[in-house]
Every structure is written in C-alpha cells, then in structure tokens.
Amino acid sequence: MTIVTREISVNFPSKVTFGNGCLEEIASDIQPMGLKKVLVISIAPLLPKLSKLIDRLEKGGVELFINTQIEQEPSFLDFEKLVQQYTDKDIDGVIGIGGGSVLDIAKLAAVQLKSDQKLEDLVGKNLIQNRHLKLICVPTTAGTGSEASPNAILIDPVDHQKKGIISPYLVPDLICVDPSLTCSVPPSVTAATGLDALTHCLEAYTNKFAHPFIDIYALEGVRLIAANLVNAVENGDDQEARYQVAMGSLFGGICLGPVNTAAVHALAYPLGTRFHIAHGLSNALLLPHVMAFNIPSAPKRYAELAVAMGCEKKANDTATAMAGVEKIKQIIEDCKLPSKLSDLHIPEEAIPEMADDAMKITRLLVNNPREVTLLDAVSIYQAAY
Amino acid sequence: MTIVTREISVNFPSKVTFGNGCLEEIASDIQPMGLKKVLVISIAPLLPKLSKLIDRLEKGGVELFINTQIEQEPSFLDFEKLVQQYTDKDIDGVIGIGGGSVLDIAKLAAVQLKSDQKLEDLVGKNLIQNRHLKLICVPTTAGTGSEASPNAILIDPVDHQKKGIISPYLVPDLICVDPSLTCSVPPSVTAATGLDALTHCLEAYTNKFAHPFIDIYALEGVRLIAANLVNAVENGDDQEARYQVAMGSLFGGICLGPVNTAAVHALAYPLGTRFHIAHGLSNALLLPHVMAFNIPSAPKRYAELAVAMGCEKKANDTATAMAGVEKIKQIIEDCKLPSKLSDLHIPEEAIPEMADDAMKITRLLVNNPREVTLLDAVSIYQAAY
Numbered sequence: 001m002t003i004v005t006r007e008i009s010v011n012f013p014s015k016v017t018f019g020n021g022c023l024e025e026i027a028s029d030i031q032p033m034g035l036k037k038v039l040v041i042s043i044a045p046l047l048p049k050l051s052k053l054i055d056r057l058e059k060g061g062v063e064l065f066i067n068t069q070i071e072q073e074p075s076f077l078d079f080e081k082l083v084q085q086y087t088d089k090d091i092d093g094v095i096g097i098g099g100g101s102v103l104d105i106a107k108l109a110a111v112q113l114k115s116d117q118k119l120e121d122l123v124g125k126n127l128i129q130n131r132h133l134k135l136i137c138v139p140t141t142a143g144t145g146s147e148a149s150p151n152a153i154l155i156d157p158v159d160h161q162k163k164g165i166i167s168p169y170l171v172p173d174l175i176c177v178d179p180s181l182t183c184s185v186p187p188s189v190t191a192a193t194g195l196d197a198l199t200h201c202l203e204a205y206t207n208k209f210a211h212p213f214i215d216i217y218a219l220e221g222v223r224l225i226a227a228n229l230v231n232a233v234e235n236g237d238d239q240e241a242r243y244q245v246a247m248g249s250l251f252g253g254i255c256l257g258p259v260n261t262a263a264v265h266a267l268a269y270p271l272g273t274r275f276h277i278a279h280g281l282s283n284a285l286l287l288p289h290v291m292a293f294n295i296p297s298a299p300k301r302y303a304e305l306a307v308a309m310g311c312e313k314k315a316n317d318t319a320t321a322m323a324g325v326e327k328i329k330q331i332i333e334d335c336k337l338p339s340k341l342s343d344l345h346i347p348e349e350a351i352p353e354m355a356d357d358a359m360k361i362t363r364l365l366v367n368n369p370r371e372v373t374l375l376d377a378v379s380i381y382q383a384a385y
Numbered sequence: 386m387t388i389v390t391r392e393i394s395v396n397f398p399s400k401v402t403f404g405n406g407c408l409e410e411i412a413s414d415i416q417p418m419g420l421k422k423v424l425v426i427s428i429a430p431l432l433p434k435l436s437k438l439i440d441r442l443e444k445g446g447v448e449l450f451i452n453t454q455i456e457q458e459p460s461f462l463d464f465e466k467l468v469q470q471y472t473d474k475d476i477d478g479v480i481g482i483g484g485g486s487v488l489d490i491a492k493l494a495a496v497q498l499k500s501d502q503k504l505e506d507l508v509g510k511n512l513i514q515n516r517h518l519k520l521i522c523v524p525t526t527a528g529t530g531s532e533a534s535p536n537a538i539l540i541d542p543v544d545h546q547k548k549g550i551i552s553p554y555l556v557p558d559l560i561c562v563d564p565s566l567t568c569s570v571p572p573s574v575t576a577a578t579g580l581d582a583l584t585h586c587l588e589a590y591t592n593k594f595a596h597p598f599i600d601i602y603a604l605e606g607v608r609l610i611a612a613n614l615v616n617a618v619e620n621g622d623d624q625e626a627r628y629q630v631a632m633g634s635l636f637g638g639i640c641l642g643p644v645n646t647a648a649v650h651a652l653a654y655p656l657g658t659r660f661h662i663a664h665g666l667s668n669a670l671l672l673p674h675v676m677a678f679n680i681p682s683a684p685k686r687y688a689e690l691a692v693a694m695g696c697e698k699k700a701n702d703t704a705t706a707m708a709g710v711e712k713i714k715q716i717i718e719d720c721k722l723p724s725k726l727s728d729l730h731i732p733e734e735a736i737p738e739m740a741d742d743a744m745k746i747t748r749l750l751v752n753n754p755r756e757v758t759l760l761d762a763v764s765i766y767q768a769a770y
Contacts, residue, residue, distance in 0.1 A: 006404065007402060007403065007404025007405070007406065007407045007410065008402070008403050008404060009400060009401065009402040009403070009407075010400070010401045010403075011399060011400050012397030012398065012399060012400075012401065013397065014396060014397060014399050014556075015394060015395070015396050015397075015553065016394065016395045016397065017392060017393070017394040018392065018393050018394070018395075018598055019391065019392025019393060020392070021392065022392045022394075025392065168400065171399075212632065213403055213632065216601050216602070216605050217601070220601050247597065247598065
C-alpha cells in the first residue's frame with residue numbers, strides 16, 4: 001500500500017452516543033448546553049417514544065416546540081413553511097428525531113432559524129457562513145447516516161431536482177444512535193434504508209477519492225450490514241441485527257462528508273424526483289448494475305468488499321468482485337425488495353430523461369471510479385430495467 | 386459475535402485534519418473562530434516549522450503569545466507556573482504543538498486560563514465544569530494520541546504520582562495530524578512513542594470494556610503501527626512509514642477516551658515517576674510481559690491482534706496470541722529499545738515499591754482483562770527485569 005498524499009479533513013459530531021436506550025440519556029447531555037427554547041422535529045408515530053425525553057427537558061426548564069409536519073423527500077418549500085412558524089420564537093436549539101428527511105430538515109433549521117442567508121444561496125458546498133443554534137440528531141432508521149454527515153438533500157421545486165447543501169455547520173453537536181428505535185421500522189423500510197447505508201459504505205470504499213482514514217468505516221460498515229441486514233428485515237425484533245446495522249449506518253454516515261457517494265446515488269436521484277421511489281430502494285435498484293459497470297476500473301477494491309461481505313476469494317480480483325455483485329443481488333432478493341425498474345411501473349421511455357438528469361449530478365459522478373457517459377448511464381438503467 | 390449492550394459515548398474533535406503539510410493549512414480553520422489573543426504552547430526546536438502558521442495568524446490580526454517552557458513529564462507546578470503568566474492576558478484560544486506533554490498542558494491551559502475551579506479539584510473524571518477557550522492541538526510525535534483524547538496526565542508534586550484529569554472539555558475543537566512533522570523525531574523517541582501508541586490500541590482491544598465502535602480503531606492502529614514502526618525508526622524520512630504510524634497513533638488516541646488503557650500503563654507509571662523513564666519506553670518494557678499474563682483471560686482477542694500484526698494462525702488462539710507476544714518482542718528489539726528493566730539501572734529492590742504504586746492506579750487496572758494482584762504486579766516486574 002502506498003500512502004494517499006491528499007490531506008483529508010473530517011467534521012465529527014462533538015459527541016457520539018451509541019447503544020440501546022441511549023435516547024433516554026441524552027437529556028443529561030442537552031442540559032449542560034443551557035438551552036431555553038428547543039424545536040423538536042420528528043414524526044407523529046414516534047412521539048410516544050419521546051415522552052421521557054420531552055418530560056426531562058421540560059422539567060429542566062426548556063420550552064419545547066414540537067413539529068411533525070415533514071414527510072418523505074421534502075422540498076425547499078416544505079422546509080421554508082416549517083421554519084417560518086418559528087423564526088420569531090428565539091429558538092436556541094434543534095433536535096431532529098427521525099429518518100433522513102427529518103434529520104436533513106432539522107440540520108438546516110438549526111442554520112436558518114437565525115441566519116441572514118437565503119436558502120437558495122446555500123445550495124452547493126461550504127456556502128453556509130455560520131450556525132448559531134445547537135443541533136442534536138437522533139436517527140430512527142438505519143439509514144441515511146444523515147446524523148453524521150454534513151449534507152442536507154432537498155428537492156428544488158423549480159426543476160424538481162435533488163439539491164445538496166453541504167457544510168461542516170450541518171454536522172450536529174450531539175448525536176444519539178439508539179438501535180432499539182429502529183425495531184419498529186417495517187421490513188420494507190428496513191430493507192431500503194439498509195441498502196442505502198450499504199451503498200454509502202460501498203461507494204466510499206470504491207471512491208475515486210477513497211482515503212485510508214475513511215476506509216476503516218466503509219469496510220466495517222459493509223461487513224456489518226451485509227451480515228445482518230437480512231436478519232433485521234426478517235425479524236424486526238432481532239436486537240443484534242438491529243444493533244449491527246445501526247452501527248453500519250453510522251459508519252456510512254461518517255463516510256459521506258470526507259469522501260461521499262458516487263454513480264449509484266447520482267443515477268438513483270431521478271427515480272426519487274421523477275417517480276417518488278424511496279431513496280434507499282432507488283439505490284438498491286441500481287447498486288448491482290453500477291458495481292458491475294465499475295469493477296473493471298477498481299477490481300481490487302471491489303474484491304476486498306466482496307470478501308468483507310463473506311464471499312470467498314476466487315482466481316482473481318475481478319472474479320471475486322463479481323461474486324460480490326451476486327452477493328448484493330442475493331441480499332436485495334432476501335430483503336424482498338423489487339430488483340428491476342420494470343417492477344415499479346417506470347416506463348422504459350423515461351430512461352433517456354433519467355440519464356439526462358443523472359448526468360447533472362456531477363458533484364457525485366466525479367467520485368465514481370469509472371467515468372460515466374450519458375450512454376453508460378442509459379445502459380446501466382437498461383440493465384436495471 | 387453478540388452485541389455489547391453497554392452504551393458508549395465518544396467525544397470527537399469537531400474537526401480532524403490529517404495529511405502531510407496540513408499544518409500549513411490550519412490557519413484557515415482557525416481564522417473563522419474569530420480569535421484575538423492566542424497562546425501557542427510548543428518547544429523551541431519546533432519554532433522554525435511554525436513560522437508560516439504564526440505569520441498567517443498574525444497577518445490575520447491575531448495577537449500571539451508563544452511559550453516553550455514545558456519539558457518532558459510536567460508536574461502540576463510546571464503547569465501553574467506557565468498559566469500564571471497569561472491569566473491577565475484575556476487569551477481566547479490555545480494552540481498546542483508538540484508531543485504528549487505539550488499537548489496535555491495546552492489542553493489544561495485552555496480550561497484553566499478562564500476558570501473558577503482549582504487545579505487540584507479537577508483530578509479525576511468529569512470534574513471540569515466548562516471550557517471557555519478554543520483549543521487546537523497538533524501532535525509532533527506519534528505518539529501519545531493526546532490530540533484525540535480527553536486525558537491530561539501530570540505529576541502531582543505532593544506524592545510524585547501521575548494523576549489523570551479526564552474530561553470531554555479536554556478534547557480539542559480542531560486537531561491537525563501532519564505526519565511530516567514527525568520526520569525529525571530521533572529514532573529512540575520514534576520507537577518509544579510508537580510503542581506507546583501501539584500499547585493504546587492493544588490495551589483498548591483487549592480491554593474489559595472493549596467496544597465494537599472502538600475496536601475498529603484499535604485493530605487498525607495495531608496493524609498500521611506493527612507494520613510500519615520499525616521502518617520509521619530505521620529511516621526517519623520514510624514518508625509512508627511516518628504516515629501510517631501517525632494514523633495509528635491518532636487511532637490509539639481515539640481509543641483512550643471511551644475505553645482507555647489497562648495494566649501496561651498502570652505498571653509503567655512508576656517507572657516514569659520514580660526513575661524518569663520516558664512514558665513510551667516504560668510501556669515497551671512491560672508490554673510483552675503484561676500480554677503474556679493477560680492471554681489466559683482473553684486468548685481470542687490477543688490472537689486477533691497477533692493476526693493483525695502479521696502472525697500466522699496457530700493450532701489454537703493461545704498459541705496464536707503467544708506468537709503475537711514474540712512479534713512485539715521482535716518489534717521492540719528491531720526498534721533498538723532496551724528490553725529489560727535491568728538495562729536501565731533500576732534496582733531490583735525497587736520492585737515492591739513500584740508494585741505498590743501501580744496498584745494505586747485503579748482507574749486503569751479495572752480495565753485489565755485479568756485481575757492484577759500485588760503479587761501479580763511483582764511477578765510481572767520481575768519477568769520484565
């Protein structure tokens with residue numbers, strides 16, 4: 001191995017807590033922050049699980065504002081509608097408790113509730129000038145890894161594309177990963193979000209800008225998720241499976257900031273924006289096909305991933321790597337996820353337009369180990385069809 | 386593998402930068418902090434390497450106070466003498482650039498320059514109430530891992546024991562690990578500090594309170610240091626070796642907060658306090674003997690470490706683990722470090738007193754996979770003699 005001379009920087013949450021039941025404990029981490037007015041962003045079905053936290057914070061003198069309006073794949077408009085209700089409340093902290101959509105909104109709210117910058121001026125990398133509110137994130141899926149990433153992804157209502165706001169200020173002060181919270185997630189969502197997390201790790205490890213500092217998270221995340229996701233899907237109460245997948249998801253989130261994803265995510269976005277297919281499922285549909293496309297450019301890396309997923313070494317790296325693709329297909333099948341775009345009533349005629357959309361996600365395509373042309377994108381969609 | 390149900394929490398530096406030359410870049414991370422008066426704690430021989438950083442900060446309007454008084458293994462008195470010079474200067478940030486002693490002092494100075502608490506009231510765990518100054522740490526050895534740990538270890542002049550101050554407030558805001566800074570470290574110091582870092586990883590992985598979240602750092606740290614330390618000692622300009630050992634040292638530092646060290650460190654402390662043997666060398670002298678003592682209580686874990694160090698699997702875990710002990714002895718020998726207490730003119734009669742001292746380090750001994758009695762401590766010192 002030769003050293004990667006590129007400098008890397010990683011923005012970590014200042015405190016990471018991990019373990020079953022840790023949600024109950026975070027009030028004692030929040031209290032020393034001296035917060036007076038806190039906006040809690042979550043979803044209604046989770047509220048019963050938050051009662052102890054809410055109770056402890058309120059008894060500690062914190063005024064809470066609870067919002068459960070955000071739905072899947074939110075847009076800039078959804079965000080602004082939410083934030084407008086609280087701009088005059090002098091909020092000094094935001095707690096996001098939910099899946100990736102809730103967390104992304106909470107992260108941005110902590111910035112925009114006290115900011116002179118307009119939302120549209122934040123789209124892109126490192127454009128946020130400051131964050132004045134404390135930010136706490138608790139993921140309840142495993143997952144987007146949003147709790148550990150500097151990314152917030154929203155749909156722009158003007159062109160219906162997913163736009164990324166990426167900034168160190170979007171990394172929370174405190175995160176709490178409580179695997180027991182994921183036990184009530186239904187099998188199809190467990191499967192889709194788990195494949196999303198797996199994709200984060202896979203795309204970081206095979207990234208053009210992969211880095212040994214991040215490889216340890218990526219490789220271990222792949223190992224944990226590949227070994228445990230099917231169990232978590234088949235038996236939602238399997239504590240061990242939930243625990244390991246939640247840790248893999250957190251590791252995937254850590255990969256997102258310094259290295260990030262690549263062509264799987266770029267090609268998945270149009271499925272979400274055009275056909276409202278959940279983000280995790282979109283990734284799952286494309287993952288094996290992008291892997292097969294990429295292997296010629298990074299056979300050793302894909303072979304290492306295959307071994308981490310439990311595949312035996314074959315005669316050469318390419319053969320081992322291809323066994324990894326079969327393993328991924330098997331995981332998707334065992335998770336009872338659809339495996340073809342055609343299963344989801346996507347018209348085949350939409351492929352050229354989706355490929356056009358995907359080619360615009362240059363911020364991710366530049367990370368891919370193999371260059372993706374428009375024709376390649378069309379071929380990958382066709383293979384996935 | 387069954388899950389570890391114990392909750393874990395890790396305090397990370399908010400930003401970690403890693404790479405050759407990153408010291409040159411951190412001025413751009415420090416500038417947005419809006420600091421006006423910064424205390425730089427370092428050692429005189431490093432000053433030429435800091436000129437660009439100092440220049441950039443001063444040009445940015447930061448008033449700098451530079452202190453190079455701290456020597457190896459500082460005491461509470463050394464610390465207070467240093468801090469007293471700056472209490473009326475309204476310092477708002479501290480930058481520590483050096484080995485573990487410099488960093489520990491810098492970390493504590495960032496707390497004590499604006500504090501109502503007395504130093505003696507901070508000794509122990511979680512007793513610091515706040516930190517008002519920004520804290521930036523740059524390690525120049527690899528190393529103590531102090532840049533990533535919540536620990537500061539100083540000698541108490543009353544009883545001449547090493548005392549630990551442990552608090553999340555001692556974890557820096559920003560750390561910069563620039564492996565090229567370690568190239569001028571002489572071979573003996575490279576060897577001793579490298580063994581210290583290796584011990585951090587080894588004692589975390591075999592710890593009674595080991596945790597999978599920390600295992601990834603511990604195991605990879607062992608792998609990197611075992612594979613590269615001898616090269617770094619033999620050829621200080623070996624960029625790859627310096628890079629990998631620096632990363633291993635950082636990983637070892639991350640292990641220190643949530644899991645920490647065990648009997649090697651506890652038994653090493655008396656060598657430092659009584660005979661002024663450098664901390665890393667003290668660990669190296671005891672490491673193989675504590676490993677051999679511990680293996681019956683954790684053969685699988687020690688076997689995994691042996692494999693990470695490049696040993697082949699033997700007939701059973703204990704045999705593999707013992708090969709790991711031989712590997713450690715070989716590394717120590719190849720690093721040209723003394724391997725016996727008797728090589729260092731320590732009188733054999735001091736063993737009972739050292740054992741007495743070591744037994745007082747209960748905060749570390751509780752972490753050891755095998756209980757250490759006073760008689761065990763004496764036997765280990767005798768084996769190391």
